Amino acid sequence: MVGLVTSHQEAKRRADEHLREQGVRLRASGASRSARYGVWVVAYRDPAEPDAALDGGALVVTDEGGVHDMGSVPGALDDLMMALGRWPGAEPADVLGPPADGATVTDLAAWAESRR
Numbered sequence: 001m002v003g004l005v006t007s008h009q010e011a012k013r014r015a016d017e018h019l020r021e022q023g024v025r026l027r028a029s030g031a032s033r034s035a036r037y038g039v040w041v042v043a044y045r046d047p048a049e050p051d052a053a054l055d056g057g058a059l060v061v062t063d064e065g066g067v068h069d070m071g072s073v074p075g076a077l078d079d080l081m082m083a084l085g086r087w088p089g090a091e092p093a094d095v096l097g098p099p100a101d102g103a104t105v106t107d108l109a110a111w112a113e114s115r116r
Contacts, residue, residue, distance in 0.1 A: 029045040055072070
């Protein structure tokens with residue numbers, strides 16, 4: 001079982017591990033907790049050029065230990081959380097799977113509405 005990510009240090013450690021697995025020399029430089037979504041947003045930088053500005057987003061680390069790339073456009077965190085089924089008030093993503101074969105149009109419409 002994966003341990004929960006409960007601190008910014010653990011979020012940064014998970015982000016660094018993800019960056020190493022991607023084969024890049026970037027490293028986590030800070031983490032902040034999103035109160036709205038309950039995830040860690042982790043910034044990163046190039047340690048060889050600490051003052052250089054990087055184009056790109058951040059990493060999002062969930063309490064379950066998942067690490068996800070996030071873009072830098074406005075609303076990127078909202079978009080990522082919606083894609084993961086983790087917006088405020090949402091049921092867990094695995095509960096909101098698409099209706100089974102043979103579902104009615106009403107079932108499909110209700111599912112689509114729940115994903116908004």
